[in-house]
Amino acid sequence: MAPLLALVALVLSWGQHIGPVVGLLEAVLLAGAVLAAVHHAEVVAHRVGEPFGSLVLAVAVTVIEVALIVTLMASGGHQAATLARDTVFAAVMITTNGIAGLSLLLGSQRYGVTSFNAHGSGTALATVTTLATLSLVLPTFTTSQPGPEFSPGQLGFAAVASLALYLLFVFTQTVRHRDFFLPVAQKGTVDDDRHADPPSTRAAMTSLALLLVALVAVVGLAKMESPIIERMVVAAGFPQSFVGVIIATLVLLPETLAAGRAARQGRLQSSLNLAYGSAMASIGLTIPTIALASIWLSGPLLLGLGALQLVLLVLTVVVSALTVLPGRAARLQGELHLVVLVAYIFLAVSP
Secondary structure (H helix, E strand, O other), X not given: OHHHHHHHHHHHHOOOOOOHHHHHHHHHHHHHHHHHHHHHHHHHHHHHOOOHHHXXXXXXXXXXXXXXXXXXHHOOOOOHHHHHHHHHHHHHHHXXXXXXXXXXXXXXXXXXXXXXXXXXXXXXXXXXXXXXXXXXXXXXXOOOOOOOEOXXXXXXXXXXXXXXXXXXXXXXXXXXXXXXXXXXXXXXXXXXXHHOOOOOHHHHHHHHHHHHHHHHHXXXXXXXXXXXXXXXXXXXXXXXXHHHHHXXXXXXXXXXXXXXXXXXXXXXXXXXXXXXXXXXXXXXXXXXXXXXXXOOOOXXXXXXXXXXXXXXXXXXXXXXXXXXXXXXXXXXXHHHHHHHHHHXXXXXXXX
């Protein structure tokens, strides 16, 4: 019911100027849609099993996120040139530090030292690092175009390479080495979901449809709330780019809650599948789409990260590598990732 109500509210208010009361109502519906998305994603995941369940949620959120980016870029504005870069980088930082860090913290709080598959997590992290380097780091250092911008040929190469890498990873995750991405049993874990009967095909298809409705509502309502958020950000004296961080956080809330719940149930590998899978999908699907959209979109497309962002990306990769390679993590690893996320948010507010 919550996704349908949120979608109705979105349709009725789309393109309208909303006041404080309507904004508050939509914020409540947004929260309801997030919770509904988590529930329906878990139903689908239980039906199809890992790692397909995590893949469904990651791809669904990213496809809608990409559509939102293209829509905002088409509407123009002085920040359209860096919108794709800022949104993708925010998604990478939130997923690899926020979702992963929160999952590690919740899992270790319950099980002490929590275990996961180092082969699968390491492969996912390597793919995220390669995608981020090809799409967000190289434009800063190329010389064919002035500024942190690809030439048309370079952008085409980055788009093809990003999509190819993402598809190769999905093939590895779902076919070639699926066992690398299956949950690892924790000491003392009682996984009720694993022993419960899976939902029927009809129930799973219904949940899949409602999941898509909920995700559309989440992204759409986040966009509707953005003017209110923007006014609050300006009133607080924060940089305008911080609006993108807030919206990215709202869009990724379903994955964050789903990953946290999986970690508390002893399925940390599922949480990491969501975290790294979302980061990969954000880059691997956004860059090709933006490259295609740039054919008819006017204005520059600045993808290269600044010096501060590069430092944070390198720090994230190093900390993540030291976290996933042992295949076991304690509470400190989760706290380290969350500190990096807090540093990113703080520096986004005060660069």
